[in-house]
Amino acid sequence: MPEASDCPTFSFELYPPRDAAAEAALYQNLGALVAAGPEFISVTYGASGSSRDRSLGVLGHLLRETDVRPMAHLTCVGTSYAEAADLIREFLDAGVRSFLALRGDPPAGTRHEDLVLGDLGSAGELVQLIHRVQEERSPFTETPVPGFPGARRLRSGEKVTIAVAAFPNGHPRSRSGSQDIDTLLAKEAAGANLAITQLFFDADHYLGFVQRARAAGVTLRILPGIMPVTSAARLRRIVELTDERMPRTLLARLESADDPGRVGIDHAVALSRRLLDGGAPGLHLYTFNRSAAPLAVLRETGLLPAMSAFPPAPVQELA
Numbered sequence: 291m292p293e294a295s296d297c298p299t300f301s302f303e304l305y306p307p308r309d310a311a312a313e314a315a316l317y318q319n320l321g322a323l324v325a326a327g328p329e330f331i332s333v334t335y336g337a338s339g340s341s342r343d344r345s346l347g348v349l350g351h352l353l354r355e356t357d358v359r360p361m362a363h364l365t366c367v368g369t370s371y372a373e374a375a376d377l378i379r380e381f382l383d384a385g386v387r388s389f390l391a392l393r394g395d396p397p398a399g400t401r402h403e404d405l406v407l408g409d410l411g412s413a414g415e416l417v418q419l420i421h422r423v424q425e426e427r428s429p430f431t432e433t434p435v436p437g438f439p440g441a442r443r444l445r446s447g448e449k450v451t452i453a454v455a456a457f458p459n460g461h462p463r464s465r466s467g468s469q470d471i472d473t474l475l476a477k478e479a480a481g482a483n484l485a486i487t488q489l490f491f492d493a494d495h496y497l498g499f500v501q502r503a504r505a506a507g508v509t510l511r512i513l514p515g516i517m518p519v520t521s522a523a524r525l526r527r528i529v530e531l532t533d534e535r536m537p538r539t540l541l542a543r544l545e546s547a548d549d550p551g552r553v554g555i556d557h558a559v560a561l562s563r564r565l566l567d568g569g570a571p572g573l574h575l576y577t578f579n580r581s582a583a584p585l586a587v588l589r590e591t592g593l594l595p596a597m598s599a600f601p602p603a604p605v606q607e608l609a
Contacts, residue, residue, distance in 0.1 A: 299329040299572035300593050301361075301513070304579055306333065306344030315579060316348070322581040324356045326594055329572070330388055330451075332361035332486075353385050361453065362386050365394030366416055371409035374416065378423045388451040390486065391416040391477075414473075414480035417452050421481045424450055453484040456512055458499035459534060461488075470499075471506045478510050485512045486574050489528065491537040491557075493564035500569075514565050517576040518558035518583040519544070520551040555583055559590045566591065 302323050307313035323331065333348045345363070352360040362381050364374065381389070393413045410416050454477040457470050474485060485508075490496055496514045503512065519525045522544040529536050540557055547553045562573055573593065575584040588594040 298566055298570070298593060299513075300326075300588055301329045301331065301572070301574045302584060303332045303334065303515075303574065303576045304348060306335075306348055307579070308344075312579070313344075317351075319577075319579060319581040320351075322585060323577065324352075324358050326585060326588065328358060330359040330361045332363060332388075332390055332453075332574075335363035335365060349381075349386060350384070359388055360386055361388035361390055361451070363390045363392060364416060364420070365392045366410040366413065367394035369410065371419070374410060374419060375423050378420050379427065382424060382427060382450075387449075388453070389420055390453045390455070391420060391482065392455055412476075413454050414477045414482075417454065417477060417480040417482050420450065420452055451484055452482050453486050454478075454482040456485040456487045456499070456503075458487050458490045458495040458514075471503055471508070474503060474508055475506060478508060483510055485510055487512065487515045488532060489515050489517045489534060489576065491534070491540060491561065493561055493568060496565060496570065497568045511571045513572050513574040514570050515574050515576060516558055516562055516565075516587065518554050518587050520554035520583055522550065524578075551583065555586050555590070558583075558587045562587060562591045 304316065304320075307316045331352060333345050333352075335342070335345045349360045349362055352358055364377065366374075369377075378389075391413045393416075410419065454474070456474055460466075460470055461473070477485075487496060487499075500512050517528065519528060519540070522541055525537075525541055525544060528534070540553075543553045543557075544550045565573070573588070573591070575587065577584045585594065
């Protein structure tokens with residue numbers, strides 16, 4: 291992954307398709323996202339490995355068919371030390387060089403207080419394990435990697451990128467903003483070299499968080515996570531899942547708009563411009579496995595050429 295520079299980067303997040311129809315939609319949109327030239331594309335991984343095969347399928351496609359660097363999500367929830375090490379080794383053998391190390395959410399129907407982490411108690415421990423597995427691996431060979439035809443094994447000791455989560459408005463289980471900063475410091479000390487934030491809807495939340503993090507000694511890049519929310523129903527669902535504060539003004543505009551897709555993109559564009567003007571090193575866009583909205587945001591913030599105007603029809607939203 292390129293080192294930090296004066297030129298802002300952008301990246302995308304995908305989630306593994308749930309069924310054949312969602313898979314077709316994903317790959318229909320993936321080509322446009324890849325063609326934009328992102329720094330990386332991350333692929334989520336369900337709680338306790340519930341989407342393992344589908345996640346591997348998307349990562350394998352990126353490795354085989356594109357020049358874009360894939361980022362694999364890893365979580366601590368419900369995973370033993372040996373299982374996590376085996377999965378990391380599988381990714382490394384396939385040529386994956388970038389990871390997002392997460393503590394993880396409990397499976398559906400499980401309360402946070404009942405969270406079962408397994409052998410790894412924190413994202414920092416997972417970061418350390420990724421480094422340890424990489425350092426212990428054998429030197430480069432041409433041995434084929436099962437499931438990833440044509441993939442190149444990663445050299446032992448070759449640098450990997452390990453991203454972690456950051457929370458501008460506080461983690462749901464955090465006691466204070468200071469604890470969130472201390473946790474990010476601990477993740478960097480464990481070997482993380484990139485942070486990606488949870489979503490937020492006000493630029494000052496990110497800019498203030500970064501200022502406090504820098505004052506505390508955090509040095510890694512902190513990419514803001516931007517979500518162009520194109521319907522009121524989607525916004526309500528996202529807020530429910532993340533415990534983020536409801537942006538009431540945005541919700542009202544989405545509910546009253548003839549074209550809520552345009553409203554959501556306008557909000558994301560204004561937010562992104564403010565972030566970039568405030569020194570953000572780039573944008574990480576949560577895509578919902580669609581391309582129109584995230585690419586419109588990038589074009590209108592100046593990170594992509596104005597290849598075409600935003601389509602007049604409303605942005606298609608996933609259910």
